[in-house]
Amino acid sequence: MSVPSTGAGRVRALPARSVLRRLRPGHGFVAAYVVLLIAFGVVPTCYAVYFAFTGAGGAFVGLSNFAAAASDFRYVSAVGHVALYLVLWLLMLVVFVVGLSLLLHRLAAQGMSRLLRFLYYVPGALAGAASVMVWLFLLDPAVSPVGFLLRGLGFQTFSQVIAPSHLPVLFTLIAFWTGAGGWIVVMYGALNNISPDVLEAARIDGAGPWQTARRIQIPLLRKWIVYMVILAFAGGTQLFVEPQLLSQASVGVAGRDYSLNQLSYDFAFQNNDINTAAAISVELLVVGLTVAGVFVARSGFFDAD
């Protein structure tokens, strides 16, 4: 976080010609990204927006696709599911990622840190769907390596484990397990960026680990936490892989039409209604952008302090 600001400062101080020379290779690198962004981000988004406001024949239909989506009998429950999941997932993510990275940082001196950092990251190294598959086995008492634990909790069969009321917690656990490791490593990096002088000064002033964390480390991590929340929120509203795979594994008993993204998928491929499907995806885009905007504005995310 302090790196970009000092970098910018240095750039400003340089003469104009030298700035150009410095930026050219940079532009080259960014260009490749921009091409991909346009091909896989901007164009599909425009495509979706076009579909969301047109009918099957291509004529402009105003908001009727949005109305069709909202009046579907699965819509309200899907919104509820995603909202509950987001609350659980974001809370768990912020509390545990920040907590575990602070712990990791404290342990840095004791040599345990590298092993733990590796352990946290391992699940994140599995590709998304593969790591969910692991959970499908973990959650089936008949084949799970922790079957004794599930039976101890009173679950004898897979269908008992995946009862509807358990789903928000299960999806949160799966998402945390697959996604949190990467964030812990990022937060740990950010913690390492806090000047040792500041921590030293705090220690001299008599701050314990708790006070150091609360008064110095967490405030300095704020932008990273905001960054994580923005991305996790966008990812969370797009909940899809977990319920979809669970639905397939349970032959439709749990997780069918669970999230908004699944509903969009169903509209597109089950009801052959691409336009309503696009309307839902545009809603998700708007919600994601709005929340990101609020967080960025409130946190001063782009301030160069």
Added chain:
Amino acid sequence: MTAKIRAVGAKRSGKGLGRTGLLAAGGALVLMATAACGSGSAGAQNDFRPVKQTDGTLTVWVDSSRLAAAKLYQKEHPSVKMDIVTYDGDANGSNYLRTKVSLFDRTRHGWPDVVFSTQNNETSWAVQAGFTAPLDKGLIPKSTLAGWAKGANDPCTVNGTLYCLRNDLAQTVLWYNAPLMKKWGYQVPTTWEQYEALGKKVASEHPGYLVGSAGDVFTPEIYLWAAKCGANHITGPKAVTVDTGSATCKRMATLLDNLIEKKALSLSSVFSSDFDKNAADKILMMPGPSWYGGSLFEGSFKTPAHRIAVAPMPQWAGDSHPSVGDVGGGTWLLSAHSAHLKAATAFLTWATTSDDYQGKQAPGYPAYAPAARTWLAHKASSGYYAGDITRPLRTAADQVWTGWGYGQFSQEAIWAATVTPGLTAGKSIVSMLPAWENAIANYARTDGYKVSR
């Protein structure tokens, strides 16, 4: 007409979004794609015009159970170039086939030439989408088609035209463990009343043993279909009558609830790891489709020979019109986009009618009657089953209740999402009948059905 609308849409999108070249390019892409998919769905429905025929690789999609058919064909016909792809067979309403076809419709290529589906309702969308070729308009001779069991190809017939071929019949019968019944001195029940009484008796005399399973997504097709429960009466191409509150539905639901309470019916799917591990060797009786014998007992459970026998499905006492249910019995579809229609038709005909596959290897009761005769003779001579399986299976083939149809929505998926979680949580089926009816009506409406209740 549609072209005109599209042109209007084009202008609008150009005006609204076209401030930058980038967005205009996006709009152009949109137009191209719409134009492409627009032309794809038109025309194919009414009169079938094959695409330019070429020599090439025949692409065949099958589920894992039908892989043997494709492999055997390849072995017997080494000159045919085949690309055999396995997929989930669209089982349990997974909709994989439809999803893929709708993507292929957009990209205008990639369709398989021949597809096997475990579902009987594929024509409900595939005909409209122009994916299936009409089979009785010159591709397959009438004399061959006459060989199918009566009514077997009904799910494949849309407006009098045949759009797919039935692979197997899945009429339900009562499977039971003959030596065990004899050892315990039980009589095979012929009525549902006797079945329920025996179930309760087993529960008290031999706890842990099962007289069936209510944990599968096709449970309603085994029990409620057989009991003439009008949950799925398809009355027209886009019309369904749903009535789960009738006396027939309640009567069977109550029977199931009573036996579930006594733990004589399992709540796990017969395909679950849990059932395989804990219950597979505790089956005294098991109402189920004709394919249970080969696929479940002989295949999954590896039940030893001379144990499993077949009896007719129980009926309600005094019912003079015996009825059975039906669980799937897949269909074969021929792509209307195929550039190898001759080779594809040859394979399709072979896969559905040949004695080599259907008669001797197929796990389910062949829908093609001559192959079914070979199949029954083959099963009888294999010595796996205890007693005669021919008569009960053949009788049941003609008794499938016709009041249950094949809509576009998956009854299995609806039961799975609505009733199964409740069963797991200890609710009774009777108490969930209204919720089940609501769910069927809701899903039918989203597919554009007119619902009467």
